[in-house]
Amino acid sequence: MESTSLTLLLAHDRGLYDKVRVLCWIMTSPKHHKTKALAVKETWGKRCNILLFMSSQSDSTLPSVQLAVKEGRNGLWGKTREAFRYVWDRYQDQVDWFLKADDDTYVVLENLRYFLSPYNTSKPLWFGHKYKTDVKAGYFSGGAGYVLSKEATKRFVTEGYYNALICRHDHRGAEDLEMGKCMEKLNVSAMDTRDSNGRGRFFPFSPDLHYFPSEIPQDSWYWQNIYYPPTKGRDCCSDSAISFHYVSSQQMHILDYLIYQLRPFGINQVDRRPVTPEDPPDLDLNATPWFAPNNNVTSNETTTASSSNTMEYDDDSQQTDETSQEDSNTFVPENRPLYSPVRRAIASMFGLRRRLLPPANGKVMDEK
Amino acid sequence: MFRLPVRRLSFLSILIGAIFGCFFNFFIQETLLQLFSEDIIPEIESSYGNQTFPDESSYIEFTADNPTVEKREEDVGKVPVVLEDLNGKVRVLCWIMTTPQNHETKALAVKETWGKRCNVILFMSSEKDSILPSVQLPVKEGRNELWGKTREAFRYVWEHHQHDVDWFLKADDDTYVIVENLRYFLSAFNTSQPLWFGHKYKTNVTAGFHSGGAGYVLSKEATKRFVEEGYDNPSICKHDNEGAEDVEMGRCMENLQVLTMDTRDSKGRGRFFPFQPDRFYFSRKITNYWYWKFIYYPPIMGPDCCSDSTISFHYVDPKMMHLLDFFFYKIRPYGIVDHRPATPEPPPDLELKATPWLAPNETTHIGGIPQNRNAAIDFRLNSEENVDLQETNDHSDYTRYPIHSTELFDQQTFTPMPLPDSDLTTSSLFAETEIASTIENSPVIQSTISVTPSQPGENVIISNAKKRFKVPFERKTFGRNMTETNRAQTESAIQITAKSSIASAYVTNKEKSVDIPINNNKRKVFRKKLVLEKHLDYQELKGKNKLTDDL
Numbered sequence: 001m002e003s004t005s006l007t008l009l010l011a012h013d014r015g016l017y018d019k020v021r022v023l024c025w026i027m028t029s030p031k032h033h034k035t036k037a038l039a040v041k042e043t044w045g046k047r048c049n050i051l052l053f054m055s056s057q058s059d060s061t062l063p064s065v066q067l068a069v070k071e072g073r074n075g076l077w078g079k080t081r082e083a084f085r086y087v088w089d090r091y092q093d094q095v096d097w098f099l100k101a102d103d104d105t106y107v108v109l110e111n112l113r114y115f116l117s118p119y120n121t122s123k124p125l126w127f128g129h130k131y132k133t134d135v136k137a138g139y140f141s142g143g144a145g146y147v148l149s150k151e152a153t154k155r156f157v158t159e160g161y162y163n164a165l166i167c168r169h170d171h172r173g174a175e176d177l178e179m180g181k182c183m184e185k186l187n188v189s190a191m192d193t194r195d196s197n198g199r200g201r202f203f204p205f206s207p208d209l210h211y212f213p214s215e216i217p218q219d220s221w222y223w224q225n226i227y228y229p230p231t232k233g234r235d236c237c238s239d240s241a242i243s244f245h246y247v248s249s250q251q252m253h254i255l256d257y258l259i260y261q262l263r264p265f266g267i268n269q270v271d272r273r274p275v276t277p278e279d280p281p282d283l284d285l286n287a288t289p290w291f292a293p294n295n296n297v298t299s300n301e302t303t304t305a306s307s308s309n310t311m312e313y314d315d316d317s318q319q320t321d322e323t324s325q326e327d328s329n330t331f332v333p334e335n336r337p338l339y340s341p342v343r344r345a346i347a348s349m350f351g352l353r354r355r356l357l358p359p360a361n362g363k364v365m366d367e368k
Numbered sequence: 369m370f371r372l373p374v375r376r377l378s379f380l381s382i383l384i385g386a387i388f389g390c391f392f393n394f395f396i397q398e399t400l401l402q403l404f405s406e407d408i409i410p411e412i413e414s415s416y417g418n419q420t421f422p423d424e425s426s427y428i429e430f431t432a433d434n435p436t437v438e439k440r441e442e443d444v445g446k447v448p449v450v451l452e453d454l455n456g457k458v459r460v461l462c463w464i465m466t467t468p469q470n471h472e473t474k475a476l477a478v479k480e481t482w483g484k485r486c487n488v489i490l491f492m493s494s495e496k497d498s499i500l501p502s503v504q505l506p507v508k509e510g511r512n513e514l515w516g517k518t519r520e521a522f523r524y525v526w527e528h529h530q531h532d533v534d535w536f537l538k539a540d541d542d543t544y545v546i547v548e549n550l551r552y553f554l555s556a557f558n559t560s561q562p563l564w565f566g567h568k569y570k571t572n573v574t575a576g577f578h579s580g581g582a583g584y585v586l587s588k589e590a591t592k593r594f595v596e597e598g599y600d601n602p603s604i605c606k607h608d609n610e611g612a613e614d615v616e617m618g619r620c621m622e623n624l625q626v627l628t629m630d631t632r633d634s635k636g637r638g639r640f641f642p643f644q645p646d647r648f649y650f651s652r653k654i655t656n657y658w659y660w661k662f663i664y665y666p667p668i669m670g671p672d673c674c675s676d677s678t679i680s681f682h683y684v685d686p687k688m689m690h691l692l693d694f695f696f697y698k699i700r701p702y703g704i705v706d707h708r709p710a711t712p713e714p715p716p717d718l719e720l721k722a723t724p725w726l727a728p729n730e731t732t733h734i735g736g737i738p739q740n741r742n743a744a745i746d747f748r749l750n751s752e753e754n755v756d757l758q759e760t761n762d763h764s765d766y767t768r769y770p771i772h773s774t775e776l777f778d779q780q781t782f783t784p785m786p787l788p789d790s791d792l793t794t795s796s797l798f799a800e801t802e803i804a805s806t807i808e809n810s811p812v813i814q815s816t817i818s819v820t821p822s823q824p825g826e827n828v829i830i831s832n833a834k835k836r837f838k839v840p841f842e843r844k845t846f847g848r849n850m851t852e853t854n855r856a857q858t859e860s861a862i863q864i865t866a867k868s869s870i871a872s873a874y875v876t877n878k879e880k881s882v883d884i885p886i887n888n889n890k891r892k893v894f895r896k897k898l899v900l901e902k903h904l905d906y907q908e909l910k911g912k913n914k915l916t917d918d919l
Contacts, residue, residue: 016703110701208691234690234698241699254646257671258695262645262678264548265708266454273702 020113023095024048025083028103029071030057036103039249043256047109054083077178078171088157096121098153101145106247106255111240118276121150124188129202130227132289138190138227139180143245144204152188160186192282195238199231203244210236229290458551461533462486463521466541467509468495474541477686481693485547487533492521515616516609526595534559536591539583544684544692549677556711559588562626567640568664570724576628576664577618581682582640590626598624630717633675642682648673666725
């Protein structure tokens with residue numbers, strides 16, 4: 001429950017800028033230097049304390065760092081390893097936190113600093129949007145971005161990087177999944193990043209998909225993977241939301257404009273958020289993972305024929321039964337048949353929503 | 369051997385079989401697509417129809433771990449002191465022009481997002497509806513009845529609410545208004561003066577009229593004059609219900625001597641916008657060629673397009689309304705301070721002395737408007753991006769120009785790229801490269817960011833401007849489904865009026881004509897690029913140019 005006490009607004013964000021220093025390294029590729037990476041640099045990248053672009057070619061305009069990796073989806077984990085090693089070797093004294101993001105991720109740095117301010121960077125922690133598959137403690141979505149504390153990065157570079165038993169040595173593998181396994185073996189805690197109301201802060205999709213989640217199919221991998229219960233609609237996202245993924249470069253400029261520049265008059269003058277953000281619900285990491293309810297649960301909406309596939313919002317006129325009000329808002333994915341490879345093949349032939357088909361290795365990422 | 373009439377029959381049968389097979393194949397493919405797309409990708413509700421957003425009390429987190437979540441209160445419930453002050457001082461009535469078919473979709477979205485921030489919100493429609501609630505006006509539906517609706521609506525709000533509010537805002541059900549910024553802007557003006565505000569256009573009305581889609585605000589005095597004098601007097605305000613409602617309102621206001629005010633901020637950036645935000649930020653997306661002819665004040669494109677206190681955007685669909693609400697009112701970077709003064713600075717043209725801005729080369733050519741709209745935008749945007757290029761032409765009031773010629777391009781003056789740009793003032797390398805990489809001979813207009821209040825009449829600095837647009841025609845009719853006979857009549861009528869309006873426009877700007885170098889050399893190169901990039905059939909475009917509207 002958020003405190004309602006008024007806070008003295010900081011004269012400038014400078015306070016947190018110097019206290020919570022964040023290094024952002026962006027995973028990009030040479031073909032995106034001039035488009036996506038540039039958009040990142042011009043919009044939210046400039047708010048990082050240190051901004052780096054990790055690519056396979058160096059480019060002085062960004063500037064981007066040349067890593068000894070190949071391009072392509074199979075080289076992402078390698079890029080991640082090399083990137084963390086690079087930033088640790090050079091910048092370990094200059095920053096407190098290490099953020100990894102893609103070049104189609106939009107990050108609100110002020111809210112990131114606000115969120116990280118109560119945590120101690122000498123502890124092994126890492127933050128992001130938690131998935132529950134394959135790693136017991138949970139791993140974080142690479143596209144939504146994740147943040148490693150100093151201790152976590154130190155362990156990763158000094159212990160994990162050289163030990164093939166802890167962290168995979170070759171460059172292949174799903175980058176966020178491998179990072180999750182690695183972190184688990186290094187005893188780095190995968191923290192909860194929701195606010196005290198249970199609303200997320202890191203998001204693996206663009207804002208409209210979280211606000212209107214019916215566009216995510218109900219048998220999408222997403223609902224099977226997420227660790228904590230999802231939220232939808234106006235309560236989907238915290239006021240201190242931090243990151244969104246799959247944001248095109250044009251959308252980044254527009255988001256920057258809408259979030260930072262174009263403000264309703266008077267809204268910012270009083271910020272009711274406490275100086276230190278309140279604890280997330282699962283601070284002690286005791287919560288069991290959330291599973292999508294079975295199709296046995298029936299509710300009011302599933303009876304409506306045409307939109308039975310969507311996560312329905314209750315129509316006012318349909319709320320006749322008071323007792324089933326809580327049920328009627330539960331998320332009930334339909335009992336859909338599993339994919340068959342044939343259907344999947346045909347769907348991919350037609351190019352139908354490729355992004356939302358179940359990926360081969362449990363994660364969806366664009367070509368880098 | 370039998371002598372069957374084999375040849376003819378076989379040929380016929382083969383032919384019939386082939387045709388039948390083609391159709392069969394077509395249907396099979398379609399059904400397969402339907403089947404499989406339905407199975408794997410469930411039918412996604414793209415329209416807003418079935419998704420209703422009830423009150424916040426029903427936004428419960430569906431989880432077993434956290435059975436209850438405290439209801440998060442809306443910002444409006446606990447407004448800061450400054451806002452409460454403005455809410456009481458600058459009372460705004462918003463009336464939304466809508467139709468019965470949009471009640472549950474667009475009008476409802478307005479009600480749930482920004483509508484509730486007005487002091488009084490009313491929906492003007494031809495049917496009564498208790499959910500919104502909407503007011504039943506004695507008008508019919510249709511584009512031709514919009515002016516009638518406007519008249520009746522203003523009369524209604526004046527009779528019922530003249531003592532409750534200070535300002536009267538008219539908006540469409542696809543307009544998004546930031547009401548706090550509206551109050552902020554209006555707080556500097558006196559409502560007992562005859563003023564009206566909006567996005568100013570210069571055509572048709574000498575003093576200028578305000579775009580209906582972007583929304584306009586009338587002061588109390590202006591509304592009073594409209595209802596008490598103009599409503600009953602056909603010589604002041606047209607009596608019949610036909611006509612473009614914003615143009616007629618402009619004529620009406622001019623006759624009533626209500627001032628058409630400038631709504632820009634002190635830097636010359638607009639506040640009311642007749643398109644979505646990204647179409648000004650990335651100016652290439654404005655494919656409505658008429659726009660550059662209509663605007664009164666010089667445009668600024670790019671990241672400096674819009675004021676920090678922007679008030680309205682048009683053509684915002686319901687989903688976008690919720691998202692804009694989300695971005696403006698929910699997501700807030702922690703620690704950002706608002707440095708705006710308590711009262712906004714006056715616009716550059718406060719005394720209404722500025723002459724209308726003319727796009728370069730506007731007066732030099734008469735011709736048809738090229739129908740190949742897509743050619744103007746596609747290759748300029750990064751093809752890598754999955755950019756949603758929604759054509760606003762589908763909704764625009766003004767696209768149904770009767771065309772001068774039926775040719776794809778006017779034979780005399782081929783202007784493939786009629787869009788100005790003010791990219792030079794942006795510091796965005798992204799925008800620059802995006803523009804420079806594809807278009808080298810594009811006309812460029814520098815932004816007028818240096819406009820100060822002391823120089824109201826200064827026009828745009830033009831550099832490297834090339835021959836571009838064609839002059840639009842004064843709209844004579846908005847009739848749907850123009851027949852051939854109708855078209856011929858209107859075309860002839862239009863040519864006459866077009867010439868006269870051009871002559872008058874030219875005369876006024878004679879002393880300010882700028883010597884614009886016309887570089888024809890690169891045009892051919894460009895034309896090749898144009899042809900290669902996009903190739904659309906004229907008929908297909910004509911079909912796409914919907915002459916019907918859902919308003």
